[in-house]
Amino acid sequence: MIxxxxxxxxxxxxxxxxxxxSGMVATKRSARTLFLHFAIVLVTAQAALGRVDAWEPLALAAVHIAIDIVKAYTLPNRLASFLADQGAHxxxxxAVALLSPGLFAGGAWAAIPWLPGLMAAAAGLVFATAAGGHVVALLVSPWDRSVLPEGLPNGGRLIxxxxxxxxxxxxxxxxxxxxGFLIAAKSVLRFETTSKDTRAGxxxxxxxxxxxxxxxxVGYGTMTLIEALLPPTP
Incomplete structure (x- = not known):
């Protein structure tokens, strides 16, 4: 199952x-965008499982789009909405893993014992970096970003x-x-900005x-998942 x-x-x-x-996100209510996203969800699930003969990825993609439609039409673009959407996904x-625990074991990648752990780590990295960018942006969205001094284009996002x-x-x-060293380094580099302007700080x-x-x-959650994938010690 894991x-x-x-x-x-x-x-x-x-x-x-x-x-x-970002264009797909902006046009989420479009039937064309929804169908494209449905196809992407379906293909990525089939590729990760290593099989195209199962019906579960099709059902998963359909439910995924249903959740996205509910969010697009009923929820505002806020952090709580994003977290609720991702929680539902x-x-x-x-639920799919619980109801069909042998999906991965019946696929083309089942003979590669270390692959699920690598998949968990890769998923965690995407959630930590890319999804984290959405979380931070939504959290600070109520405040005007112009309080910050102008920097490199997309510099803050890359940092x-x-x-x-x-x-x-x-x-x-x-x-x-x-x-801790990373926090200290960023504090030193941002010291001039934060010390001169309270709002920017x-x-x-x-x-x-x-x-x-x-x-x-996300890091500790991923570690928990990877540990669950390890074979039990005798």
């Missing part, structure tokens, strides 16, 4: 955060991706103490704490 969940988790992460463009993945990726990897290699602090916190939660 192997099936790890495979579907990676498929979901790829479909929702790597292959779903994860519950769907867990966020890198810092969450580093934190995630530090947790996976069991070196969480390194996160608070904006940076909120964004930084959210970014670090999200990466840590």
């Amino acid at each position: 192997e099936t969940f790890a495979a579907l988790l990676l498929a979901h992460a790829v479909a929702d955060f790597l292959l779903q463009t 994860l519950l769907t993945l867990a 966020g991706l890198l810092e969450r990726g580093i934190i995630f990897l530090l947790i996976l290699v069991e070196q969480p103490a390194g996160i 608070e904006y940076v602090i909120i964004g930084t704490l959210a970014s670090f916190g999200w990466a840590m939660v």
Whole structure:
């Protein structure tokens, strides 16, 4: 069951955060966009499971689109809506894995024992970096970003991706103490901005704490999943 969940988790992460463009998100109510996203969810699930003969990926893709439609038409573009949407998707993945635990074992990749663990790590990395960017952006969206001094185009976004990726990897290699050095380094680099303008300082602090916190939660969650995939010790 855990192997099936790890495979579907990676498929979901790829479909929702790597292959779903900003243009697709902006036109989520379009039938064409919904159908395209449905196809992406279906194909990624089939690819992760290593099989096209099962009906479960088709049902999973249909439920995925139903959840997206509910969000697009009834929920505002807020952090709570994003978390509720992702929570519903994860519950769907867990339900499929629980009801059809042998999906992965019956697929083409079943003979590769280390693959589910790699899938779990890859899914966690996508959630920590790409999904984390959405979380932080939605959290700080009520405040005007113009309080920050102008920097490189998309510089802040890239910094966020890198810092969450580093934190995630530090947790996976069991070196969480390194996160403290990362916080110290960012504090030094941002000192001039945060010390001269209270609003800018608070904006940076909120964004930084959210970014670090999200990466840590995803990192430890991924570690738990990887440990569950390991064979029991005698």
